[in-house]
Amino acid sequence: MINKNAPHPLYHQVKDHLEAKIVSGEWPKGFQIPTEKELAERFEVSTITIKRAVLELVHQGVLYRQRGKGTFVTSKKETDLQSLVTLKYGQKEGVKHPHHTKEFHTQEANLLIAKLLEVDEEDKVYKLSRIKMNDSMPIGLEYTYLPVKLLPDLKEEMIQDELLYSVLQNHYSIELGKAKIYFSTLTANEAEAELLQIPVGEQLFVIERFTRTVQGEVIEYSKFIVRQEHYQFYIEVNI
Amino acid sequence: MINKNAPHPLYHQVKDHLEAKIVSGEWPKGFQIPTEKELAERFEVSTITIKRAVLELVHQGVLYRQRGKGTFVTSKKETDLQSLVTLKYGQKEGVKHPHHTKEFHTQEANLLIAKLLEVDEEDKVYKLSRIKMNDSMPIGLEYTYLPVKLLPDLKEEMIQDELLYSVLQNHYSIELGKAKIYFSTLTANEAEAELLQIPVGEQLFVIERFTRTVQGEVIEYSKFIVRQEHYQFYIEVNI
Known part of the structure; x- marks a missing residue:
């Protein structure tokens, strides 16, 4: 041979x-x-x-x-990047891959978050940290920031079982415009490694999503940190 | 402080x-x-x-x-993933970031390439290897495979200065259908590190593109290996 x-x-x-x-x-x-x-x-x-x-x-x-x-x-689940911003996917997804909420509170936007959400540093924002599970295995970390002034009285229960985009549209009657999704990678630090039960230094995918209303305001910034072993991301385009 | x-x-x-x-x-x-x-x-x-x-x-x-x-x-160039499959982008791109051709020849499709291009293992394919340059710095490696039977008499000169998609459409009158683009990463091995002048072990982005004709045949498979330092990939979606 x-x-x-x-x-x-x-x-x-x-x-x-x-x-x-x-x-x-x-x-x-x-x-x-x-x-x-x-x-x-x-x-x-x-x-x-x-x-x-x-x-x-x-x-x-x-x-x-x-x-x-x-x-x-390697066995990866083919995942359409576009599906990250459609409701159809999300509704099934919420049931199949539940989240474990680690943090939900309001805080002052710091310099970085203020810049990302296009608000003032003193403005209040919601911070939501969740772990995405698959068969009781952690497969991803999700950090979401939302401006309080556009979403008064948001409660943890409201987003527990329902998809964020549904809540924005149905509870707040917000018309969503565009989402911009960025791709990068990072090397797991100790905290990330512990939450995902992986070795420190493992390469992880990072997906950042900015969602704007039709009026152009940033209504959401999320950072998804996911294990590469579990996803094979793609997009399909008509030429 | x-x-x-x-x-x-x-x-x-x-x-x-x-x-x-x-x-x-x-x-x-x-x-x-x-x-x-x-x-x-x-x-x-x-x-x-x-x-x-x-x-x-x-x-x-x-x-x-x-x-x-x-x-x-870090200073990255924001690059729309969709632009990877549009001609407009490519035409400008070909001039701004020239390619250095390393290899152009026909060969028998091996098991892997045959599967990717959906041809038989004995079928002939073109193999094209190029290095993408930016200000005389290598920033990416491109490997392209094309089925010979759909593209008889393809010559290196034809794709030297013209974009592949233009050649397919203009020289061969092929109607392009869909492109599917996959995202992953790899750790640079010795060969890749040498070609890109980077340390062995650096994390690189991998973009794989399958292009189909409107009839559904795979007309092209390309693998782009690019430095993360140079690109920040994104997609923008209407919700």
């Missing part, structure tokens, strides 16, 4: 073989791959070569490691 | 102060921040505290480090 006289490195060949098993479906999504020792025996190469090939596939996101358990074929 | 008797850690306070300087514009985009020693003196805390605050902001992508140069306020 492996040609030890080929010009390109051995681990490239091993990587190609492993990739072929995944692409062909011989190793399906979620499958636990054999140990490095087993693979080294099967391919008749050193475990160092196997390690390097596996590491490349981990770095590419094709495989992932679970500490103390082994190495698995 | 710093309250040493406050209940939350000192580095949190330092981080808040640094963030305020950035948000207020006192430290503008691209600004080189003072050294850790200078900051430690200014805030009257240890350099360990400063290091930790700075590291958190680096992990959040607010600051970035350049080896041997110092720490800077």
